[in-house]
Amino acid sequence: MTLEQVKESYSTLILAERVKLAQKKKTIFQVGTIRLVVVLACIAICYALWSNTSVVLTTIGLSFIIFLLLLKYHNKLFIQKRYSELLIENAENELKGINYDFSAFDGAAEKSDASHSYSLDLDIFGNHSIFQSINRTVTASGKDKLATTILFPSEKKKDIIARQEAIKELCSKPQLIAHFRAIGQMSETDNLDVKNFSTQFAEAKSFSQTFWRFMPYVMPCLAIIGIALYGLEIIQTLIFLIYWGILISIGAAPLKYLKSKIESLEKKLDSLQTYSELFQIIETESFNSELLKAIQQQTKKNETASSAISQLRSYSNNLYQSFTFPGILLLNPTMMWCIKYDIKIEKWISQHENDITEWFDAIAQFDSLISLAIFAYNHPDYTYPEVADTFMFEAKDLGHPMINREICVRNDVQIGTHPFFLVVTGANMAGKSTYLRTVGLNHTLACIGAPVYATSLKFYPFRLVTNLRTSDSLADNESYFFAELKRLKMIIDRLQSGEQLFIILDEILKGTNSEDKQKGSIALMKQLVSLSGNGIIATHDLILGNLEKEYPDAVKNYRFEADIKNEHLSFTYKIREGVAQNMNACFLMKKMGITGL
Template identity: 35%
Template sequence: MNQYEVLRQNHLNDYLQLTRKYNLLSAVRLAVVLGSIVGFYDYFQADRFASLWIALFLAALFLVLIKIHDKISWNRKVKKTLVGINEDELAYLSHTAIPFEDGTDKIDPAHAYAYDLDIFGKNSLFQHLNRTATWIGKTKLAELLLSLLPNTAIHANQAAVKELAEKINWRQDVLALGKLISDSREAYDKLVDWSKNQGKEMAHIWVLAMYVSPMVLIGAFIGFIATKNTAFGDTAVVLFLLNLGILIVLNKQIRLEIVNLDKVSEIIRMYGLILEKIGQENFEADRLNALKNKLQDGTGTASVQIKKLSALFANLDSIQNGLAAILFNGVFLYHAHVLRRLLQWKKAHSAQIPVWLDVIGEIETLNSLANFSCNNPAFAFPELNDRFEIEFRRLGHPLLPQEKRVCNDVDFNVHPFMILTGSNMSGKSTFLRTLGINMILAGAGAPVCATQARVHPLNVLVSMRLSDSLSDSESYFFAEVKRLKGIMNALGTRNCFVLLDEILRGTNSDDKRSGTLGVIKKMVAHHAIGAIATHDLEVCLIADDYPDTLVNRCFEVEIIDDELVFDYTLRAGICKNKSATFLMKKMEII
């Protein structure tokens, strides 16, 4: 937390210093403008050339000051954003807020584990991890949490995350640039769709006219000025109108290129700045260098090309600026030249746009995992294997505050499947989610909430939180049966990590017991690894029939001074204590 406070204070000091410069420069600009006006006024009133030269000098100085002012304004925005980034981290680590997008729009109750394990939504894994700012970054992070990478890719991610965890200033700089973009799925889709729609090249006759007509017009105008011959003047006027006619013909093609892309040039410029940040950084991890190498297409870096595209869009969009557009196009066919350069750029580089944007998304995703690692230095990167060996030392729930977190040793190597018992509120469901979330983190290349871990990354299948579906006329029980059917089908094709919490709650006790026993037998037959939580202690007896596969574990509760006391410590054996009747009596329900 101290590092974020130091960074916040440093950026705040820089912001305040830039603000003072910004205000001072604003006053100087105003004085220069007033001085220039006075100079021009004095020249026209008193015909003093000295006043004219002073006025021209001040006018030129004003243009320089505008550029300096704009640069200071930009740096000020960046610093203010960096202050906010560190304030967010401080609020997060102090558990006063989780000021990050939660991915609620990605909740899918039908997914194999995302809904059950709270991968998305308020206080979800996504929200705790998310340090992305672009739409593609959020999408890539979500995709990573919903997929299982091969071991080689996980190793590559681990190396990248370890390296980026040490680059806190660079990570925050990338995030700050992203936050300055008003990015959205709509803006992303518009840009990608534009890149895939190859417009037709400009006709040769228009290309010839673009160069010849302005040159002849300018020559005719100079001739008129020099000779006062009205023939030259008439020629210039005709060519001026002809150029406007040419632009009217090309206007449809111009509109096709910029349709639905209004205001996107600033977003593209920000993409370019992020790509520049990536391209300029030196990396050691192969994964990071592979991403960086995608920013070279043989004709220059991605950042340079994206900045050119941004400028071209901005210039082409200026066709809507009325009088100025008429003047510049009537003389120079300005927007026709911009259109041609845009079409040339599109032909040469448009295929790379999705690739370059994907790089931004991948970097933001890795930055998110790196931030998670940086905030939790005690978390371990798991040692991977392909021998179905899974064990954790001091495993805890990564989203719980450290002071509230209870950690346990878990080993699935001797007994691959666990039958978990315990009274209500003893921690069974939290423990199952602890297992699931840490398996997801391990499969993404992130550190896990354990002091040591050996993991064979597997597909995770969960049945914990289901609901009635009125729209599908589907009961809770039938929804659960469908989920269990999906789990069995998946187990028939590959080994999986399975977590089941008190299944078949929608039926009577005998039916529930026989069904649960049948499911456990299927788990054994399919070589599943994982755990099932149950309140039915008779179910636990099946472990005697499969001593090499099944093991009983439990969470206990004690009654001390007429109060329930939970220690959330995983124990061997079957739960012996009960709490429901005691609690109901204590609350005078029975």
């Protein structure tokens, strides 16, 4: 599939759903009109035949039933209308995303962590971040899972390949993807944390171990006795009303203890329905990849998650009804409705306590994979990398995934031995930092099983660690230089502990003077090589180019040049072998009138 075909698929979906949406709006208007006619007709008949009590009552009864049926159908049409609106909105947002407008998606800026190995340096989170370009999750747990997957990707070849196969399969099911997302957006799933919900419910007063557990059996007997006595005219109306008032008081007694439970349930009923439908999508789909089959199996242990969650929603809804007037006046006095369904929910939680974690872990995994599948679908020119058995990072035409494809300059990367470092020199603005981030982002995408922006890539999933954007900290009374030293020490310590790292550093030891910087940079490079490190170092210090002579099997020089011709500065952004020849700092200062050079 080409990019134009991807765009066409979204445009076709939008057109088809707009036709359906127009029809739904028309039908909604017609049903609304019929409901009004039914009400007016009922009023007119009752007014005209008011003296005929049986006809009036029959008319009111039939009108009420018809009105309720039409209301139910009306609500169903509104759900279908909202579903079509979401399909259209999502497709329109995807078309914007293909053109690098990700404003409709959550970049999860709150998850950015300067202490993480590469999160801040590679702009993983926030506006116009790689996470924002990928994230299409519809559940809070799915968003967390996607973030965790990117921050802590797998280092095992089999896991990465399994994820690739799952993403490929989901990518081939665009209708499933669109359906899952639209269903997930029908209600606020963020409001439901089932683990906390279960804990909150369990911590509230329990009635299953008290005398109240017998009341759902006792109250119907008491109600039947009272109604029978009144029906047989053994007791008078006043006595019956007093008797029924006592039953109402007994039925209402537990409500104050159930209030906190009801409050935790009231806003979650729609979320429970949504989760039930999401689980059902996973359970009923046919999958071929082993990872998707495993996720599906997680939702079917003992009992399907969809039916169990649906049952919980039904219990919760019934418990909620015990707080309404029909519940207080009829259901609680006759059946102890509130206790009956509180105990059912308690038993549900006890029965599924262990299942809940597995179910919601499964839906979180599936939700995060859906996001990656959309990313793959929207980038048909990307390629799935090959996972190597030994260290290497060899790429052809590697590009930065966040730079517009029309202007992105793509470069090769060749790291085929261990230990090995590329030393990249070059002028300001020539492309060194972009090159480092290009490698880092594509390495991250490769490790999470996603396709990468390259013609080909063969890599080994070493742990990535970067130092591209160190900052000082006033809060910790910490200088820029000391903060950088802490970062570099962390890298050294991890290498010494035996970790296999892929290291990307940009202009190391920026916070000290030139002589110290050169000496320190050379010493650091030698130590990294001696500790079997691997990666890329970008620097302005051309003297680091001498390391290739000292370590011909472990260091290779590359450069980004600035071309100055006829007082005009230009860049190709193409990487070349060797040490940089042209620097542009003095030229730029002169052009800006900053110096008299």
